[in-house]
Amino acid sequence: MATLELNLLSNLANKHSKPPYLRFQYGTAGFRTLGANLDSVLFRVGVLAGLRSKKQDGKTIGVMVTASHNPEPDNGVKLVDPRGEMLEAAWEAHATTLSNADTTEELLEVIANIIQVAKIDISKPARVVYARDTRPSGEALVASLEDGLRAVGAEARNAGVTTTPVLHYLVRAINTKSTTESYGEDSEDGYYEKMCGAYKKLVANRPLPPPLIVDCANGVGTFAADRVKDILGSTLPITLVNTATTTVGALNNASGADFVKTSQRLPPSLSDTLKPGERACSLDGDADRLIYFYLDESGTFKMLDGDKIAALVASFIVEQVKLAGLENKVRVGIVQTAYANGASTKYLSSRLPVKCVATGVKHLHHAAEHYPIGVYFEANGHGTVLFSPETVRTLETHQPSTPAQSTALNYLINLTQLINQTVGDALSDMLLVEAVLAHKSYSAVEWDGLYSDLPNRLVKVVVADRNIFQTQDAERRLVSPPGLQAKIDELVRRYDAGRSFVRPSGTEDVVRVYAEAMLKPLADELAFRVAGLVYDETGGDAFTRPKEFL
Ligand SMILES: CC(=O)N[C@H]1[C@@H](OP(=O)(O)O)O[C@H](CO)[C@@H](O)[C@@H]1O
Ligand SMILES: [Mg+2]
Numbered sequence: 001m002a003t004l005e006l007n008l009l010s011n012l013a014n015k016h017s018k019p020p021y022l023r024f025q026y027g028t029a030g031f032r033t034l035g036a037n038l039d040s041v042l043f044r045v046g047v048l049a050g051l052r053s054k055k056q057d058g059k060t061i062g063v064m065v066t067a068s069h070n071p072e073p074d075n076g077v078k079l080v081d082p083r084g085e086m087l088e089a090a091w092e093a094h095a096t097t098l099s100n101a102d103t104t105e106e107l108l109e110v111i112a113n114i115i116q117v118a119k120i121d122i123s124k125p126a127r128v129v130y131a132r133d134t135r136p137s138g139e140a141l142v143a144s145l146e147d148g149l150r151a152v153g154a155e156a157r158n159a160g161v162t163t164t165p166v167l168h169y170l171v172r173a174i175n176t177k178s179t180t181e182s183y184g185e186d187s188e189d190g191y192y193e194k195m196c197g198a199y200k201k202l203v204a205n206r207p208l209p210p211p212l213i214v215d216c217a218n219g220v221g222t223f224a225a226d227r228v229k230d231i232l233g234s235t236l237p238i239t240l241v242n243t244a245t246t247t248v249g250a251l252n253n254a255s256g257a258d259f260v261k262t263s264q265r266l267p268p269s270l271s272d273t274l275k276p277g278e279r280a281c282s283l284d285g286d287a288d289r290l291i292y293f294y295l296d297e298s299g300t301f302k303m304l305d306g307d308k309i310a311a312l313v314a315s316f317i318v319e320q321v322k323l324a325g326l327e328n329k330v331r332v333g334i335v336q337t338a339y340a341n342g343a344s345t346k347y348l349s350s351r352l353p354v355k356c357v358a359t360g361v362k363h364l365h366h367a368a369e370h371y372p373i374g375v376y377f378e379a380n381g382h383g384t385v386l387f388s389p390e391t392v393r394t395l396e397t398h399q400p401s402t403p404a405q406s407t408a409l410n411y412l413i414n415l416t417q418l419i420n421q422t423v424g425d426a427l428s429d430m431l432l433v434e435a436v437l438a439h440k441s442y443s444a445v446e447w448d449g450l451y452s453d454l455p456n457r458l459v460k461v462v463v464a465d466r467n468i469f470q471t472q473d474a475e476r477r478l479v480s481p482p483g484l485q486a487k488i489d490e491l492v493r494r495y496d497a498g499r500s501f502v503r504p505s506g507t508e509d510v511v512r513v514y515a516e517a518m519l520k521p522l523a524d525e526l527a528f529r530v531a532g533l534v535y536d537e538t539g540g541d542a543f544t545r546p547k548e549f550l
Helices: 006-015 039-055 089-099 104-117 138-151 164-176 188-203 221-235 256-263 306-323 342-349 361-368 389-397 403-418 426-440 444-448 484-492 520-537
Strands: 031-034 060-065 074-080 127-132 155-161 212-215 238-241 280-283 290-295 301-304 332-337 354-357 373-377 383-387 456-461 470-472 477-480 499-504 511-516
Touching: 006 039, 006 104, 006 138, 039 060, 039 074, 039 089, 039 104, 039 127, 039 138, 060 138, 060 164, 074 138, 074 164, 089 104, 127 138, 127 164, 138 155, 155 164, 164 188, 164 426, 188 221, 188 403, 188 426, 212 426, 221 238, 221 280, 221 426, 256 280, 256 290, 280 426, 290 306, 290 426, 290 444, 301 306, 301 444, 306 332, 306 342, 306 373, 306 383, 306 403, 306 426, 306 444, 332 342, 332 361, 342 354, 354 361, 361 373, 361 383, 383 389, 383 403, 383 426, 389 403, 403 426, 426 444, 456 520, 470 499, 477 484, 477 499, 484 499, 484 520, 499 520, 511 520
Parallel strands: 060 127, 127 155, 212 238, 212 280, 332 354, 332 373
Antiparallel strands: 031 074, 060 074, 280 290, 290 301, 373 383, 456 511, 470 477, 499 511
16 A cells, blocks of 8 residues: 555544444445435545546546435435446445444555455546535535545545536546547536537427426525526526525425325425416435426326436437438437336337346446437436437537538437436436427427326335345346236236236345226235235234235
8 A cells, every 4th residue: 555644644543433233335325314314425435536536547436425316314325336337346345344343443454455456556646526416414425525535635626516427527627628529618607508509409499488497305406597597588487496595394395206206296385376387397305306297277286207308308309310321320218117107118119129138227327328329218207318428429520411400410419418427417307308398389288198107006015135135127026026027917917907016125134015906995905915924924924014005
């Protein structure tokens, strides 16, 4: 460890000792737990980010401090790799080991081991950019992170309080600065100007849309949405709601994309103001998820989730690819998870190749990279569109033979500028949806009419050990506990359009049960029957059995 200052490292590590009774795990969403328990984790993530950067020859690594849609007292942290993508899987294991070293001595050993195993040349420079959301615990956690960065001698850039997708963008922009692959100016303003500039070009000469209501979940998305609103001015009239970023307890409370998707209802703050037919959308606590919704003529709540966004966007892109004369060169594909509504899968797969992968953005992202244009969305509103480097080259060099081809080609090029290709961004996705609605002259009602969702229900089951649940076929079937899948199949057969699957959550200590069926009460019934099966099969005790389980 020649160029690491071991004294500095251990002195700083002593300031951030690990609570002995806690175990941590770097999961789908990085580390995530009560903010009050994360001091040692943040320090160590600082060290790890520095090592990761050294491993990448001094390329800038990102660190985002957020717990997204979780309750306000929670916090979390995740690392971002040089191209703006999620941390490489092998390093997730290093992160977990590092976070669980009980003493400073053990921590130094683990660090030495990572350096050896990952073959890190520690004489290389380390560069890290970091940001946090609006959580009250964020400031202190960033200070712990900064100590970790100092301990490993990393050159650090504080991107302040901003959204997760901005941080991902910054990482890619910094690492491609002054290269032929430049991703844009490496500043928050640079990002919004790029995105809004592309939006303006896409909707030029289109009629002004009616105002859009944006629920900011009382989180950091408020600042991002405000910026977009300012830049776009009259091009897109926006009304922001749930913007109380400094009110204690307000973050994600009865607001935001997760609330809307999970409870399948309006944020209560909108119940007196939203008029039938008006379209509104909700961001989550770190503004990387987006759900649209509206009230139909009878005042019934209707949700336009990630699946509906994928359907809308993919059909527009396919149309433009054809109009540009590129249908034989540029294929469009879709990536979903098992949580995609069955009706969306049916609608999309009759038109395009559709791949189902395991839950978690990194799985979707990687699968989408295999298509020339890959559209991926989780049903909960997290997603984006990826244009392969070859597709980008094709768009740049293609010679259109008619004015119509040229127009479509320009739309596609502007889409590559509008869409965040490092990770899904609620704001970028929102402008994408708005651009497509403007082109198609669709209201929310017409968009919703692409297909009708099958009624569905998601239920959590608390079990003694969720690790006994093992799945296959992109998490759609259980292989363990043995025999349980056959019982689920037997139940599902009794329901018209029935589908149900069970998987362990990667972010919470629960097992999730999803079910859909032709009618809502039947989807609920199927979900609660399967939940009951899971509970009983795993030795759940009769006294604490939730009463809704059948
Ligand atoms: C059903 C569901 O919405 N699951 C979410 C949730 O994962 P679980 O592994 O189901 O806890 O959190 C992930 C990270 O934010 C997100 O990618 C995923 O879609
Ligand atoms: Mg989020």
